[in-house]
Amino acid sequence: MDWEFLKSEYLGNPLRSWAMALAVFTFGYFLVVLILRYLGRKLDSLSKKTVTKLDDMIADQIKNRMSKVFIFFLALYMASLVLTLPGKPAGLIRASLFLALTLQLGIWGSGIINFVVQGRAARDGEDSLNLEAYSVLTFIIKTTMWVLLILLALNNLGVQITTLIAGLGVSGIAVALAVQNILGDLFASLSIVLDRPFIIGDFIIVGDQMGNVEHVGLKTTRVRSLSGEQLIFSNTDLLSSRIKNYRRMEERRVLFNVGVIYQTPREKLEKIPGLVQGVIERQELTRFDRAHFSGFGNFSLDFVFVYYVLDKDYNVYMDIHQKVLLGVHKVFEEEGVEFAYPTQTLFLERVLGGAEDRSVPGPS
Numbered sequence: 001m002d003w004e005f006l007k008s009e010y011l012g013n014p015l016r017s018w019a020m021a022l023a024v025f026t027f028g029y030f031l032v033v034l035i036l037r038y039l040g041r042k043l044d045s046l047s048k049k050t051v052t053k054l055d056d057m058i059a060d061q062i063k064n065r066m067s068k069v070f071i072f073f074l075a076l077y078m079a080s081l082v083l084t085l086p087g088k089p090a091g092l093i094r095a096s097l098f099l100a101l102t103l104q105l106g107i108w109g110s111g112i113i114n115f116v117v118q119g120r121a122a123r124d125g126e127d128s129l130n131l132e133a134y135s136v137l138t139f140i141i142k143t144t145m146w147v148l149l150i151l152l153a154l155n156n157l158g159v160q161i162t163t164l165i166a167g168l169g170v171s172g173i174a175v176a177l178a179v180q181n182i183l184g185d186l187f188a189s190l191s192i193v194l195d196r197p198f199i200i201g202d203f204i205i206v207g208d209q210m211g212n213v214e215h216v217g218l219k220t221t222r223v224r225s226l227s228g229e230q231l232i233f234s235n236t237d238l239l240s241s242r243i244k245n246y247r248r249m250e251e252r253r254v255l256f257n258v259g260v261i262y263q264t265p266r267e268k269l270e271k272i273p274g275l276v277q278g279v280i281e282r283q284e285l286t287r288f289d290r291a292h293f294s295g296f297g298n299f300s301l302d303f304v305f306v307y308y309v310l311d312k313d314y315n316v317y318m319d320i321h322q323k324v325l326l327g328v329h330k331v332f333e334e335e336g337v338e339f340a341y342p343t344q345t346l347f348l349e350r351v352l353g354g355a356e357d358r359s360v361p362g363p364s
Contacts (some may be wrong), residue, residue: 017082024082029072036062041065066104069103073096073100074097076093099157108144111146151315185219197245200212203314204243253306253307259303259340262340273293276331279327279330291305300340309321
């Protein structure tokens with residue numbers, strides 16, 4: 001049998017070399033596909049047995065995010081190594097492989113970004129995150145990544161990207177100046193999502209306005225006030241304000257004052273701090289701090305008491321404080337201690353040798 005035709009040359013390579021290159025391409029392509037499928041199944045089964053999500057991400061990258069285009073050009077490049085190709089075809093294959101690799105890196109990068117952002121969203125909880133802001137954050141990061149990869153690819157292909165970057169920079173500055181207020185609110189929204197000074201459901205006070213956070217949008221944050229109306233804040237203005245977040249409160253400090261009449265005997269005055277301390281300590285979810293005779297008022301002897309409610313719920317605090325006040329009233333009643341109230345005493349002095357009385361006001 002005549003095999004002389006195998007010695008025929010095409011582009012400087014005999015036909016048998018082309019046949020070997022085709023075999024390498026076919027074998028390499030299907031071998032890589034089979035290996036990736038095997039690894040994908042193995043990693044997928046292993047990831048189901050573990051708690052960590054990192055192996056889930058790796059399994060997803062191998063199983064679902066391997067570009068067939070990249071595998072094709074990888075096999076084509078391996079096949080080209082068997083041949084002796086002129087500079088232009090060899091360079092075209094290398095450039096194609098690099099572009100395919102850039103595409104593959106972009107696909108992997110998108111998967112990693114989705115994994116990180118979705119993980120953060122899952123930690124926040126569905127009822128306390130802003131899906132719009134997370135989607136915008138994902139879009140911005142992915143766009144930045146793809147722009148960098150494209151510029152890298154163009155630079156590798158010999159394109160002068162300096163002028164392009166300068167043009168993009170000038171255009172970006174012009175657009176940023178035109179929509180600076182919108183961009184300010186947008187980045188403020190992203191700052192709220194990432195830094196989380198508050199989340200949906202938190203009770204916050206901003207200046208003299210207060211209410212529960214209902215929605216954090218791309219431009220505004222909406223708060224439902226106690227009286228029922230909806231308050232709308234610009235995200236930029238909101239972050240530039242001082243915000244009180246009562247949901248982050250771990251315990252609530254309570255200070256209250258009690259005044260008793262000046263006619264109270266000193267022995268009873270000395271007992272009052274201990275009596276009130278006992279009332280506070282008998283309540284659940286409380287921690288006593290201090291009780292002192294604080295001063296002489298205009299019409300009362302004043303005491304100050306401080307304790308902590310070990311719960312951030314406002315209704316729990318009010319229930320406990322009500323029990324404390326009722327308990328104080330009870331022990332004062334049992335001890336015969338009278339609460340003070342605004343009074344004024346007039347002292348009348350008769351002037352000796354005259355018919356005129358002088359009225360001298362006493363302490364009020």
